[in-house]
Amino acid sequence: MAKVFExxxxxxxxxxxxxxxxxxxxxxxxxxEVIDELGIEGRTIGVAPVGCSVFAYNYFECDMQExxxxxxxxxxxxxxxxxKDSIVFTYQGDGDLAAIGTAETVHAAARGENITIIFVNxxxxxxxxxxxxxxxxxxxxxxxxxxxxxxxxxxxxxxxCEMLSQVEGAAYLERVxxxxxxxxxxxxxxxxxxxxxxxxxxxxxxxxVLSICPTNWGMSPQESMKWLxxxxxxxxxxxxxKDKEQGEA
Amino acid sequence: xxxVTFNEQKCKGCGLCVSVCPKKIISFADNLNAKGFKPAQVVxxxxxxxxxxxxxxxxxxVIEVER
Ligand SMILES: Cc1ncc(C[n+]2csc(CCOP(=O)(O)OP(=O)(O)O)c2C)c(N)n1
Ligand code: SF4
Numbered sequence: 365m366a367k368v369f370e371x372x373x374x375x376x377x378x379x380x381x382x383x384x385x386x387x388x389x390x391x392x393x394x395x396x397e398v399i400d401e402l403g404i405e406g407r408t409i410g411v412a413p414v415g416c417s418v419f420a421y422n423y424f425e426c427d428m429q430e431x432x433x434x435x436x437x438x439x440x441x442x443x444x445x446x447x448k449d450s451i452v453f454t455y456q457g458d459g460d461l462a463a464i465g466t467a468e469t470v471h472a473a474a475r476g477e478n479i480t481i482i483f484v485n486x487x488x489x490x491x492x493x494x495x496x497x498x499x500x501x502x503x504x505x506x507x508x509x510x511x512x513x514x515x516x517x518x519x520x521x522x523x524x525c526e527m528l529s530q531v532e533g534a535a536y537l538e539r540v541x542x543x544x545x546x547x548x549x550x551x552x553x554x555x556x557x558x559x560x561x562x563x564x565x566x567x568x569x570x571x572x573v574l575s576i577c578p579t580n581w582g583m584s585p586q587e588s589m590k591w592l593x594x595x596x597x598x599x600x601x602x603x604x605x606k607d608k609e610q611g612e613a
Numbered sequence: 614x615x616x617v618t619f620n621e622q623k624c625k626g627c628g629l630c631v632s633v634c635p636k637k638i639i640s641f642a643d644n645l646n647a648k649g650f651k652p653a654q655v656v657x658x659x660x661x662x663x664x665x666x667x668x669x670x671x672x673x674x675v676i677e678v679e680r
Contacts, residue, residue, distance in 0.1 A: 365614060365615070365616060365679040365680055366679065366680065367677060367678070367679050368663060368665055368679065368680045369668040369669070369676070369678035370677045370678075371674040375674060379648075380672075380673060382672065382673075384627035384650070385625070385627030385628070385672060387672055388672070389673050389674070390671075390672050393672075544670075545633060545669050545670060548669055548670065549669075578627075585628060585629050586629070586632050589629075589632075
């Protein structure tokens with residue numbers, strides 16, 4: 365018998381702190397598998413965010429740098445420009461990337477920085493205990509929207525891929541999900557493309573990954589997967605939002 | 614012939630592997646691991662087809678698959 369599945373080398377062997385069933389762990393593994401397959405562990409530098417994935421620097425075997433909340437794309441810009449042959453990725457939640465860090469995100473895309481962004485959209489602030497995120501759905505109950513997100517006072521969800529598809533500097537934008545096996549395979553393919561784009565010098569690539577937060581959604585991991593499919597996917601359709609190579613998607 | 618190996622100390626008992634196994638052969642052990650979770654296990658390994666679905670959905674890299 366041959367091994368057909370084992371931990372990727374680029375993922376460290378420590379036990380991750382994430383809640384049971386949290387899909388941050390799957391997304392970490394996919395990134396590590398891609399780093400292995402592209403053979404770039406030695407020259408990859410990851411930038412960790414503030415949020416539940418703040419300890420991501422403990423989980424990847426490549427070099428890692430922690431950024432202040434939301435500033436990962438700015439930190440990644442500096443690293444990429446200073447260490448030109450490095451492969452630089454950021455790993456950010458929706459609070460980090462689409463609330464406090466919106467400016468850094470948009471401007472890194474506008475400048476066409478040759479970096480890879482892994483954007484984990486779980487429609488909530490996980491680390492701080494389940495407050496509304498810019499990506500929370502209309503009507504979604506959170507700690508700060510106990511009667512559901514009300515558009516008259518809390519506005520509407522931000523669709524990051526759709527928004528950035530209007531930014532000329534962005535090269536590749538795709539939204540994927542990790543709610544079942546076929547989608548996890550597709551998510552890996554997208555992440556691989558986003559890293560390959562950087563190797564090929566194609567510019568700014570962002571992969572938005574729909575993810576679950578069973579703890580703060582108040583559901584089991586299995587129920588959360590279903591909730592993602594039934595409630596998040598209609599608001600955040602999967603697909604390629606921009607591929608400069610193919611023209612506008 | 615196929616075999617899955619669970620690193621039971623890393624398992625958080627989330628049950629995602631249980632929900633995706635096409636053969637429905639994954640269950641929870643009766644004992645607790647050091648984290649305080651009942652780890653996932655396969656009792657009837659003969660039925661495993663080595664599809665690796667359990668390993669692909671596991672957020673904690675608990676599972677190794679041989680085929
Ligand atoms: C400057 C600053 N403002 C606010 C916070 C509090 N804070 C920590 S994490 C977080 C949001 C996390 O949500 P998200 O980025 O969606 O990641 P998740 O935890 O859901 O993975 C906030 C607001 C902080 N640490 N620093
Ligand atoms: S709070 Fe939510 S996002 Fe954070 S580790 Fe737990 S399940 Fe994951």
